[in-house]
Amino acid sequence: MTSTAFHLSTFMPYRLAVLSERVSRRLSVEYEKTFGLSVAEWRVLVHLSRCGAVSVREIHNCVNLEKPRVSRAVSRLRDAGFVQKMPGEDDGRLVAISLTDKGASTLAAILPAARAIDARLRAVVSAAELKAFCNVLERMHAVLDDDPDAKPRSRMDLEGLDI
Amino acid sequence: MTSTAFHLSTFMPYRLAVLSERVSRRLSVEYEKTFGLSVAEWRVLVHLSRCGAVSVREIHNCVNLEKPRVSRAVSRLRDAGFVQKMPGEDDGRLVAISLTDKGASTLAAILPAARAIDARLRAVVSAAELKAFCNVLERMHAVLDDDPDAKPRSRMDLEGLDI
């Protein structure tokens, strides 16, 4: 009657969570080294480095962070002098957030270590395996896309490139 | 001079985090439905269902949760009547945590939905693809195993089976 014993280590949500947490934590060691950056702040910096002046909502839509989390991350980054906020030109509600020189150079200082971690993770698989791996990630995303109870995917993750 | 623009959506730590967060959130919809269970509480319940009476440290070592998190999860579960804590028999420091009938039946009520989500994720890939996918996950874990700055892997995730 009892179905097979439920084992966490074979449970896909658990497996993804464990690896992801471990990788994220390892990465955070790097950007905490340079400055006490959080995951949210790290994502905001990276996004700004590519997208110039954007609004809170833009960031929220692009890097999988809740709106208040983005807002608070931006405030901390501004206090630290890494970003600047300017009032939106045509729309008074929007704010234009952009990197300062200090923010850009700080990010540049962190990027090599981040790239190195990424490279190390990729180095253990062949190009074909990596492609297949990402393909599976994508298909699992698609499962959630079809699930009304799942949170919709952010725009950047849907398109190949954002903006 | 400038290396390729850094794009989050091609960054492995980010990709893993986004899918993992989305899957975890989708799963939490299920076990919040039955009772306001957190991820930690869910993992504790699942682990207990297989491992009987175990200590806090046992759980901590097995399901990738910090010790205080386990302790608090157990307290909440005890207050809710899902688990019971009994003093260790030979060692006065240890506590033997085990499921109550109510806890077992509650877990049994949640498991089908959890299995369904897991099954849906697996259904979009063939057995061979799934094996290759898990193999890549494992190799990425191994990268962190060799990294002194990464947190060691928990015991259960290292062995094929825990305990």
Add this chain to the structure above:
DNA sequence: TTTTTATCGTTGCGATCGCAACTAAAGTCA
């Protein structure tokens, strides 16, 4: 124009987390 509705960003609140400090119990060694 005036009213209503929608959107943007921020803030308050409750809950949770991680880390470190702490208490209690066991083990170790003189």
Add this chain to the structure above:
DNA sequence: TGACTTTAGTTGCGATCGCAACGATAAAAA
């Protein structure tokens, strides 16, 4: 035995998060 070290579990503290509510601005409707 008694002092010291180690381990198990809990708790305090600071920080963070997610959600909902809020004020402010803009757009839409009347």
